[in-house]
Amino acid sequence: MITALDRAQTELANIVGAARVVSDEGTRASLSVDGKTPGLAVYPPSAQQTAEVLRYASHERLAVIPCRNATKLSIGNPPRDYDIALCMKEMNRVWHYEPEDLTISAEPGMKFGDFQHFVGRHGLWLPLNPPGGASASLGGIVATNASGSYRCFYGTPRDMALGVKVATTEGKVVKAGGRVVKNVAGYDLTKLMIGSFGTLGVIVEMSFKLFPRPTERATFVLTAGTLEKAREIRRALQLSPIRPLRAALLDASYMEFLKESEHLKECGGGCEIWIEVGGSERVVGRCSSELKQIALRANETFREQERNSTMAGVWSRIDDSYSGVRANTDDWLLRVSMAVSAVEEYMIRANRDQLRPEHFWRCWAEPLGGIVHLWLHPHPEPAGFEEVIHNLRRLGEELGGSLVVEIAPFAGKAKVDAWGTIGDDFEVMRKLKDAFDPNHILSPGRFVGGL
Amino acid sequence: MKSFTRELIRLVGRDAVLWRPEDLMLYEYDGLSSLRQPDAVVLPTTTDHVVGIVKFAAREKVPVVARGAGTGLSGGAVTPEGGILIGFSRMKKILEIDLENQRARIQPGVVNLDLSLAVSDQGYFYAPDPSSQKACTIGGNVAENSGGPHTLAYGVTTNHVLGLEVVLPGGEVIHTGAAHWGRPGYDLTGLIVGSEGTLGIVTEITVRLMRKPEAVKTLLAVYDRVLDATRTVAAITARGITPAALEMMDGFTLRAVEDATHAGYPKDSAAVLLIEVEGLLENVEEESDQIEAVCREDHARDVRRAKSNEERELLWRGRKNAFGAIGRISPSYYVQDGVIPRTRLPEMLEFIAGVAEKYKLQIGNIFHAGDGNLHPLLMFDARDEAQHQRVLKAAREIMAKCAEMGGSITGEHGVGIEKNELMPLIFSPDDLDAMRKVKSVFNPAGEFNPAKLLPSGKMCGELRVQVSAGA
Structure with missing residues (x-):
């Protein structure tokens, strides 16, 4: 008997070539999402072929999840259906690169590490540090609006993308925005696509503005005995003339973890605030003396972190919040976004009211970005553990923020929504989904409100 | 007085409705052009007023156009098809200033510079700074995604708007974005900023404030x-x-x-x-x-x-x-707003000189050069129809060159009724269809700011400017 998937394999092979439609078990299993394994993996080599695959899938109502290196596929609710893994790996070319203009257009399958290396030759970079690090793909970064600790200074892909091309379920390749740094012609569909997690279309090309890499960078560490003290230091930092490239508040639980994992010897036991500044030697020197003053006024210690593997290791732990967190085990990774002023308050209350030693939790935050990261790995997971997650979400919402579950065990995902409460703008989001993906074939059920 | 006007007065009060032709005259033009008077101008003070007006307009099937200070340069705030013009000059309260979180919640009628002045003593400012910042409103800036000289380092309006309260054509009120970075969901804030009043009418804005540099x-x-x-x-x-x-x-x-x-x-x-x-x-x-x-x-x-x-x-x-200053030396002028890759400025400047010669026009050049945003000023006398036509042709040629260089037909002034017929220069029919899809989600009947932004399909690649003398 010929099944729908057999038919699809033949039809898709006509679009992309038989070698690019893969059905072997190993490949399919490696692309499974929340326990669901796709029937086929398709590797389109061009924008137009991507669009044709989508048109076919939409017509046949086959569910598609786009991906590249699967670094961020853990985010989102379990898919309702999953027939085709659309793997963008072959689309990894650079189309336009004008270093003097600080602009570039590239395809989604390009790995972030390769991209940074490519533009790094001219002293440029895209100042992001997304989960997945060098293995993250450009497409995945834009689709999830992934950034990292530099967001407090440079913003997110939303602030760097100049335009996108998107393959639609109608089989078209649609352009939004452009390749110049300023452009207000028409609706800003680029913004709509960024962070839509591949639920409206599949990004097949994107243009960015690039940034000159700071000539010097240095990391300074301020101790903060308590979270109250950390708040005082954060406020002083906000009022100082310096603008750090990034800052991380590591609470005692995280410091314990770093002591072990990164052989961090210097730390004393309480919280620490790690700050990276950039610029010329004189600018870095000035930042150093400003930070020293802040530490002095707060009665805390200050040190310049040696430029060694420990420093690199700590920053990469902080940036790549997913490193070490194991998907599909007992680990939970939560990201709570909120106003900057609420960060320490959230950590204090979560610590006091919600978290217990048996949750084996670690907590770190971006005090200037308004984000708290929580990594819990209760083992074995106590019954009703999802109530803890609900409470942590409620606490975030009470402080005006929102909690996203980035990684969770299978069983947990069934009980806790990844995205949280929807707002009064959800109806518009639903209609946009209907307009761009009328048969709901793109990552069905994975996004906010079950979109 | 029409029954129409009486109903609006019932909704917002007598002193908030203008209907006499001599009053409406003040609202028939903006920074670009003068076309047709609105049927009525309403000056609400609350979101509820706006909802009432929008619902009434939907029942009556008349267009609704929102207007800030009317300083826009692409005709976004005029009423080419008549209807109700909602003026935001009375919704100008700064509702909340939260310096620790570097944000402010404001009504759309707040004048751009007034917000910076309100936080200046404490060492903060609002970054987007259009040249008209002494007069233009932040609501208008949101509609047009306005820029300014300092956007080179700071970004344009969209990079400084965190959240919006928006009234949709059916009268529903939605709240997009959040006062923090990471609310999940589609970026409706990013979509509505720069939509030129065609997707919804913004009644409240949460903006980012910046620390003044040392x-x-x-x-x-x-x-x-x-x-x-x-x-x-x-x-x-x-x-x-x-x-x-x-x-x-x-x-x-x-x-x-x-x-x-x-x-x-x-x-x-x-x-x-x-x-x-x-x-x-x-x-x-x-x-x-x-x-x-x-x-x-x-x-x-x-x-x-x-x-x-x-x-x-x-x-x-x-x-x-x-x-x-240009207005002092030329009876009329037409400001263009194109963008090109900044490395191609020398080439573009030569091209503009050639266009000036070809059409026997004086063209002054004033550029936000750092981000490749050009404002050629085409000088003419509006009483000289032949010269006016030459200006339009010259402007179109400059726009086509921007498109050919991989640039854009507008960097900060918007499309409006000025350039909607030029959109095919940079967007394919499929690209424009995707935009129409978005419009049909928000504004299916097209009552909000009709005839703007998207090409009508009736004209072919023309600039539509009836620049009035001294514009």
């Missing part, structure tokens, strides 16, 4: 050849320096500006660059030196640094009042 330095580089000035622009970027602002004026424009404002631009020069750097004191000193060196390498005849705040403000006053 030091600011303004440099004026003076050139004997305009091409040298344009080369400097790319050279500065290529050195890895991002100034806070990098503006260019050609000789013709700077002379007009100097006559009007006595800002200190040397009248015998062919072009000037106005460059601003800011940040830590050390940074500003180093970058000023580097920039000066680059300017001199590209044959700047002189590089001056503003010695006092007064001198700095004077230089900027000249730049920000440039359009007004």
